[in-house]
Amino acid sequence: MYKISKEFSFSAAHSLFGLPDDHPCSRLHGHNYVVTVHLRSKELNRQGFVRDYTELKIVKEYIDTRLDHRNLNDILSPLNSSAENLAKMLYDVFKPRIPELYAVEVSETPKTSAIYEPECE
Numbered sequence: 001m002y003k004i005s006k007e008f009s010f011s012a013a014h015s016l017f018g019l020p021d022d023h024p025c026s027r028l029h030g031h032n033y034v035v036t037v038h039l040r041s042k043e044l045n046r047q048g049f050v051r052d053y054t055e056l057k058i059v060k061e062y063i064d065t066r067l068d069h070r071n072l073n074d075i076l077s078p079l080n081s082s083a084e085n086l087a088k089m090l091y092d093v094f095k096p097r098i099p100e101l102y103a104v105e106v107s108e109t110p111k112t113s114a115i116y117e118p119e120c121e
């Protein structure tokens, strides 16, 4: 199995619901998000690629137009704007266009990340 990944970054605001009143993440705040798309394939194409990294510019275009400098609560509603929910939403958006996609990772901070990977496809 061959695996590749590519990172994309954007800045956005959000607040989380369902947390204790004194939880800091209940308040509107922002992150410099990093999204990593993970692709895999048993075979390489004739260029020797799982997929050309430059073909992943569709991810950058989506992030730049739909997520960057926005409030993620507006985009993920009625779901909570957690990193987990964002990772699954992005997986569902890109899987039809990137068949080799097997997981999406979202980091809100350099120390945290959430990964959505379907159990079986």
Ligand SMILES: Nc1nc2c(c(=O)[nH]1)N=C([C@H](O)[C@H](O)COP(=O)(O)OP(=O)(O)OP(=O)(O)O)CN2
Residues within 6 Å of the ligand: 016, 025, 081, 082, 083, 084, 108, 109, 111, 112, 114
């Ligand atoms: N499982 C999850 N837990 C939390 C999420 C999430 O999306 N999934 N999100 C948040 C907050 O939005 C935010 O990311 C705070 O995270 P935290 O690691 O607490 O960030 P800090 O920089 O404040 O943490 P330090 O301990 O100061 O490094 C909360 N939880």
Ligand SMILES: [Zn+2]
Residues within 6 Å of the ligand: 014, 025, 029, 030, 031, 108
């Ligand atoms: Zn947050």
